[in-house]
Amino acid sequence: MNPYRGLAIIFGFYATGEVLSSGLGLPFPGSVVGMLLLLGALLTGILRIEWVEEEAEFLVRNMSVMFIPPGVGIVTYLGLMRSQSVPIFVALTLSFLITLLVTAKTVELLRRS
């Protein structure tokens, strides 16, 4: 199958999302707008899953490598990381624990009722 059909759809939805996000001044990232539009198109049957499945799964599987360039940007904030290390690490650890606990207990309660 021609992979450019899937890529054309994915890039098309991304571009549409970005245009809507900046054009309408939405506070959400264009990529999330594009994702919701693509999900809508799949759910309503306007697009068939086979048209985008392989290309979308390739991009999702390979997301990790794409985080590296923005992550490397941390070199320009090393001073900030050092001076703010206490609030950063305490908040990350405690917030992770609280989120895990609250979500797990909420779902457990719902499952029992």
Added chain:
Amino acid sequence: MNPLGITLTIVVFYMFSELHSRKRAVYTNPVLLSIVTIAAILNFGGFSYESYMDSAIILKFLLGPAVVSLAVPVYKGRETIRAYAREITLGIAFGGTIAILSAFYIAEFFGGSEEVLLSIAPKSVTTAIAIGVSEKIGGIPALTAVLVIITGLLGNAFAPELLNLLGVKDKVARGLSTGVSSHGLGTARIIMEDELAGAVSGLAMALNGVFTALILPYLIELIK
């Protein structure tokens, strides 16, 4: 265009992903090791971040289409979402909100600056979405990226053990709480213990990303 950035990223990531496939451990996480290594190379080699980004920006750009692509796993998981609609809706609404508020207020209590508070607020959602949200609300996307990865590593290393300690046995509760608290890296771990928990965790990650992207701009206006 200076090819340094993209070449360095691919070569370094390739080496660490090989290492990770041989030695699966939290401390061999290829993304974090690659970031640290490349940052060190730029620092000691005297290269600027701008010269690195000249070509590495291509990879960063692909995050947009990759986030759009998350529609596919959500679409394919629609039966699971329907089966656990109540748990997923309330778990994400509650857990996703607590994740934002707890990070924001704890960081503020310990003297976090405004840019740190804005960068830490979206730390529980998948990196690609968190970076976009951070950009929109005035945080530092690079700082958010690193905080998200550290959060994910916490989930990858400790989520199943902590859930055992808390006595959480239900598969849906285990998967959902892992996905909401520690996105893709937590999912990668919980999927090894149970298929349903893994599927729910992956869906929770994607849906919490959307939920956070939609509410955070308004929530931040209220609390900042």
